[in-house]
Amino acid sequence: MSDILIVDDERDIRELIGDILEDEGFSVRLAGNSEEAMAAINAEPPGLLILDIWLKDSRMDGIDILKTVKRDNPDVPVVIISGHGNIEIAVAAIKQGAYDFIEKPFNIDQLLVVIRRAMETSRLRRENQALKRRDARAAQMIGDSAAFRALMSQLDKVTKSNARVMLTGPAGCGKEVAARYVHARSTRAQGPFVTVNCAAIAPERMEEVLFGRETPERGVEPGLLEEAHGGVVYFDEVADMPPGTQSKILRVLVDQTFQRAGGGDKVRVDVRVISSTNRDLEAEIAAGRFRQELYHRLNVVPVRVPSLEERRDDIPLLARHFIAEANGAQGLPLREISDEAVALMQTMLWPGNVRQLRNLIERVLILGDGAGPIEARELPQEPQPQAGDGRVVLSGEVATMPLREAREAFEREYLLTQINRFGGNISRTANFVGMERSALHRKLKSLGVVTGKNGGRNGGEEEEPAAAVSRAG
Secondary structure, X not given: OOOEEEEOOOHHHHHHHHHHHHHOOOOEEEEOOHHHHHHHHHHOOOOEEEEEOOOOOOOOOHHHXXXXXXXXXXXXXXXXXXXXXXXXXXXXXXXXXOOEEEEOOOOHHHHHHHHHHHHHHHHHHHHHHHHHHHHHHOOOOOOOOHHHHHHHHHHHHHOOOOOOEEEEOOOOOOHHHHHHHHHHOOOOOOOOEEEEEOOOOOHHHHHHHHHOEEEOOOEEEOOHHHHOOOOEEEEEOHHHOOHHHHHHHHHHHHHOEEEOEOOOOEEEOOOEEEEEEOOOHHHHHHOOOOOHHHHHHHOOEEEEOOOHHHHHHHHHHHHHHXXXXXXXXXXXXXXXXXXXXXXXXXXXXXXXXXXHHHHHHHHHHHHOOOOOOEOHHHOOOOOOOEOOOOOEOOOHHHHOOOHHHHHXXXXXXXXXXXXXXXXXXXXXXXXXXXXXXXXXXXXXXXOOEEEOOOOOEEOOEEOOOHHHEEEOO
16 A cells, blocks of 8 residues: 555546656556556555546446445545536545545646645554554453463464454453453454444444444444454443344344445445453343344354452452553552552452452552552451451451350451462462461361362462362351
8 A cells, every 4th residue: 555546537647647656756556447446456455546537438437436445445545636626526525535626637736735645644544543553452461370371271262263252251350451462463463453332332323333324414434343344343241232233233244244324335344353241141132132143143252251359369460560550651659569468459359350450559559658568558448347446346246156156257267268369279378377288178177168179289289279168068
């Protein structure tokens, strides 16, 4: 896309323009009718198209070619020239997406100014798209837990194909980051990554936003699917897509074509689809809110993104990453995290998942009282964790128990919390609480906590999954 294609049925004019542009350092191609023009465009889209409106002995006129180019190659700027110019033709050309309209006979200096401006506008648009793609490639997957490594193994496999991917998991767990990771490492990495937030778009506007529209007043307005041409379209929370739109998206998935709202021509797109949901789509299908055929089309490769509570070992890594990110983007203090603060974060509940952790870190950095390490006292506390003088506040249930039962209840909950914190790893838990591993096993057994052994070993140490740790009885 670096040369200029000149389309004019008058040989003298197209050759004259070509010679002048070559003298100015441009590379040019020439076409005398619509067939030659379309063949040249299909062989290699030009950097700019100079197009005559009236083409003798041609199947298509200039406006028809303009519509086709803007449909299939919307980034190519088109300058219309005509010896029969009038206001109506000029307005029609601009509405169909032409960069400018010049009437014959034209001043060559004027034509050169328009060409340079058009190519500069096109260059800036490509740079803007490149910056957006760079943002997509910058999405980082952070973690080292077993659940995270399992996720990465699945994502690395799907990057090598063009298959549709369905990401499932609770809100805030990082499904869009996972989608961007797949895009950035796929063969479409140089193409756009376009997000469709199905929950945020009003149902009555969904089709217009996706497919674009054509009106006499404003001409062609491309939709998000056209913006995603050659890249990835990401349907975020696809369960919120209106039922009427679901059937049309199904058709796009089948033949990769659609019609704009108010338009008559079919628009061809080449996109890879990645979708996500935090709902049970099979339950949505049973309730009649989601099309089963669309589900099967989207769910070619299902990938589950774990919640933050399933990967508590990653909390320190994620927290430090968010601190560095906030420092670079907002100039917030670059602080360390104390061991006590890390321990507290690993025992907290995270219903908002990774998004909640990011927001928490940003709030602490904004409201913090210094540049030293983040301390546990700066983090939000559970309701009534301590009395004002540092005494532990007993819940009503524990306060009514005999000492022995209360001690056992505390030990049980404390040890379960630590085991979950360390992902079920008994050796690491024992080291943290200051007990021998065998003594911890005996203590857990006496408290009625059942641990299921998986027979696996890590550096000679036995590991037990958190899911296999529970209260007996």
